Structure formats: C-alpha cells, structure tokens
Amino acid sequence: MRINTNINSMRTQEYMRQNQAKMSNAMDRLSSGKRINNASDDAAGLAIATRMRARESGLGVAANNTQDGMSL
Numbered sequence: 001m002r003i004n005t006n007i008n009s010m011r012t013q014e015y016m017r018q019n020q021a022k023m024s025n026a027m028d029r030l031s032s033g034k035r036i037n038n039a040s041d042d043a044a045g046l047a048i049a050t051r052m053r054a055r056e057s058g059l060g061v062a063a064n065n066t067q068d069g070m071s072l
Contacts, residue, residue: 029037036042036049 029041036046039046
C-alpha cells in the first residue's frame with residue numbers, strides 16, 4: 001500500500017492556520033482599544049503603567065489621610 005501526501009495542501013493549511021492566529025490577535029487588540037494588552041506587546045510600557053497606577057493609588061490614600069487629619 002502506498003500513502004501519498006500532498007505537500008502543497010499541507011503547506012497551505014499551515015499558512016492558513018498562521019494567518020488565522022495573526023488575525024485573531026489583531027482582533028483582540030482592536031476590540032480592547034488598549035495599546036498594551038499583555039506583557040509581550042510592550043514589557044517596558046507595561047512596567048511604567050503599573051508603576052504609575054501604584055503611585056496614583058498611593059496619592060489617593062495620601063489625600064484621604066489628609067482629609068481625615070483635617071477633620072480631627
């Protein structure tokens with residue numbers, strides 16, 4: 001028994017799978033509206049954004065503490 005393979009068909013299927021994965025990734029990025037969706041998009045930008053969120057949270061706590069101190 002002889003088994004034939006269609007290399008061109010297999011190659012085409014692989015290219016279609018790769019293109020589908022790229023299109024899915026692009027749709028995820030477009031639908032979120034964010035510049036950074038995960039760390040692989042921009043690791044340095046994600047680190048900066050995380051630091052900025054932490055500082056913003058700290059400033060909010062400081063503002064609340066100031067208000068509490070003034071009400072005493």
